Amino acid sequence: MKIQVLVAAMNQSDHSLIKKMNIKTDAIIGNQCGFNSVETFNIGTQRIQYLNFAERGVGLNRNNTLMRADADICLFADDDMVYENNYGEIIENAFQRHPDADVIVFNLKEPVVTRKVITKESKVGYLNYLRYGTARVAIRLDSIRKHGIYFNQCFGGGTEYSHGEDNLFLNACLKNKLKIYAVPEYIATLTEERESSWSNGYDKKYVKDQGILFCTLSRRWWRLLCLQDALRRHKSYNMDFFRAFKLMVAAGKDYLKRCK
Structure with a gap:
């Protein structure tokens, strides 16, 4: 092999x-x-x-x-x-x-x-x-x-x-x-000896990109994916659950609109 x-x-x-x-x-x-x-x-x-x-x-x-x-x-x-x-x-x-x-x-x-x-x-x-x-x-x-x-x-x-x-x-x-x-x-x-050349951590863009990612993964279940992610990880995003969920859904909707 x-x-x-x-x-x-x-x-x-x-x-x-x-x-x-x-x-x-x-x-x-x-x-x-x-x-x-x-x-x-x-x-x-x-x-x-x-x-x-x-x-x-x-x-x-x-x-x-x-x-x-x-x-x-x-x-x-x-x-x-x-x-x-x-x-x-x-x-x-x-x-x-x-x-x-x-x-x-x-x-x-x-x-x-x-x-x-x-x-x-x-x-x-x-x-x-x-x-x-x-x-x-x-x-x-x-x-x-x-x-x-x-x-x-x-x-x-x-x-x-x-x-x-x-x-x-x-x-x-x-x-x-x-x-x-x-x-x-x-x-x-x-080793984690270097910082990412691209990532700024869990900032606002990261949360929006989560919504777009979930849209791409599943057009049927993407809102549910946003919901579970916001519930589990909103503290890591340094924002409350509703703010995280709202950012993801807004980004997802905008992405779907642009994909039409």
């Missing part, structure tokens, strides 16, 4: 990221920087490719690597992760335990835990997929290619709408009836 890491990176000036991230399998580094070039080389038995492009947008970056991937199993990664020494074995074993899996979500270690910790193996569906981000996801490449699933390039860092490309990707997997599992193994540690 061939495994390949697909890294969304920025401003890399050399090849030190491979060692820094403890990448021990094949990898494609999508490096958004100030120049255009493609580099391919080997480190022992590892085949490494750097895609250096003078462009911006995390969805575009992930798509660039995904289009060129050629492994059985691919991992999406950010450049502030350090993989476990045996991550390849962990991932391969997980797919062997779940031969019907198209996508598997793993745990990430954090200095301060902010992400959902998976405690037991379970299926991922419409009721729980929103809690998982791309950097903990492994895909069976043939399954994704068969259904033409890619990242929405209008959402995520460096785009008009600041986040949500990972939610839209998993949503597309579910809509195409792909099987997604969550397993409790840890594959990497988030």
